[in-house]
Amino acid sequence: MDIIDLKKTIGKKEIIKGISFQIQRGEVFGFLGPNGAGKTTTIRMMVGLMGITAGDVRIEGKSIKSDYQAAVQHVGAIVENPEMYPFLSGWKNLQQFARMVDGVTDERIREVVALVGLEKAIHEKAGRYSLGMRQRLGIAQALLHNPSILILDEPTNGLDPSGIREIRMYLRKLAAEENVAVIVSSHMLSEIELMCDRIGIIKNGKMVAIEPVQAKSEDTSVVIVRLEAEPIEGALQIVKGHVMDDVVVEENVLTFSMTRETIPAVVKALAMKDVAIYSIHQQHTSLEDKFFDLIGENTIG
Numbered sequence: 428m429d430i431i432d433l434k435k436t437i438g439k440k441e442i443i444k445g446i447s448f449q450i451q452r453g454e455v456f457g458f459l460g461p462n463g464a465g466k467t468t469t470i471r472m473m474v475g476l477m478g479i480t481a482g483d484v485r486i487e488g489k490s491i492k493s494d495y496q497a498a499v500q501h502v503g504a505i506v507e508n509p510e511m512y513p514f515l516s517g518w519k520n521l522q523q524f525a526r527m528v529d530g531v532t533d534e535r536i537r538e539v540v541a542l543v544g545l546e547k548a549i550h551e552k553a554g555r556y557s558l559g560m561r562q563r564l565g566i567a568q569a570l571l572h573n574p575s576i577l578i579l580d581e582p583t584n585g586l587d588p589s590g591i592r593e594i595r596m597y598l599r600k601l602a603a604e605e606n607v608a609v610i611v612s613s614h615m616l617s618e619i620e621l622m623c624d625r626i627g628i629i630k631n632g633k634m635v636a637i638e639p640v641q642a643k644s645e646d647t648s649v650v651i652v653r654l655e656a657e658p659i660e661g662a663l664q665i666v667k668g669h670v671m672d673d674v675v676v677e678e679n680v681l682t683f684s685m686t687r688e689t690i691p692a693v694v695k696a697l698a699m700k701d702v703a704i705y706s707i708h709q710q711h712t713s714l715e716d717k718f719f720d721l722i723g724e725n726t727i728g
């Protein structure tokens with residue numbers, strides 16, 4: 428998918444001021460920016476729900492402006508909350524949608540249900556689903572026609588941490604196993620950092636940076652740790668064996684970087700050597716710092 432110098436003016440206000448980026452199959456791309464930055468407007472243009480003032484969107488080489496039908500047939504999207512019939516089962520809901528799309532068989536419905544991990548609950552009424560399950564049913568619905576691109580506007584909105592974790596897991600799986608290009612928007616870096624390969628930061632209708640995300644899993648990501656402990660020499664001896672680079676020592680505080688999965692082992696080793704831990708916490712990652720620098724504020728949503 429190619430987004431080429433996309434612009435939107437509503438009335439006299441230029442809301443989107445020339446956004447360009449590309450996304451490949453198999454990739455999860457995060458669209459990050461504070462509220463009002465222009466994410467929804469850009470996504471609405473990308474999926475043909477809103478007219479384009481200037482620029483173009485090309486999907487599998489087809490222009491959404493001049494070849495609308497051919498372009499959008501490759502797109503699956505959830506832009507507003509997915510509409511469900513609460514009194515029908517998840518399965519019946521999908522069958523309803525399948526009727527509106529050519530060539531969707533029960534076999535395909537079974538496939539998408541498995542892709543989002545709803546096999547067990549699919550014959551229960553959709554009204555009884557948790558928000559996370561409803562999101563996944565929405566994703567299943569968007570996948571029915573076998574799109575090559577899946578676009579989700581704020582898919583983690585309102586979900587609890589376990590719901591966010593599940594969505595993250597299924598979106599990554601979709602990209603990897605189905606070779607779908609996935610685009611998700613969010614105003615929370617922490618929520619999309621772990622699920623994306625790249626993140627585009629949007630501010631005031633412009634793309635201000637596109638950054639690759641190095642660490643893909645929560646456990647292998649490198650974090651900066653600040654440890655307050657006593658005696659500090661004893662703590663230093665133990666910590667040294669696990670760190671990625673130098674340890675900074677300041678009075679009774681050590682600052683160092685290590686993978687997140689290493690933290691429990693280090694804490695255990697410290698406790699076994701009778702080192703007293705007064706506090707331990709993770710500091711911002713570099714991507715977070717960069718995001719705050721670009722957005723120019725400390726809170727974003």
Ligand SMILES: Nc1ncnc2c1ncn2[C@@H]1O[C@H](COP(=O)(O)OP(=O)(O)OP(=O)(O)O)[C@@H](O)[C@H]1O
Binds near residue numbers: 442463464469
């Ligand atoms: N129909 C419209 N008429 C006038 N202004 C609009 C319209 N739609 C959006 N805007 C303005 O365009 C800007 C971008 O809105 P948009 O909804 O795309 O932002 P967003 O990044 O998706 O934010 P949010 O996370 O709050 O949805 C906002 O300042 C908004 O007020």
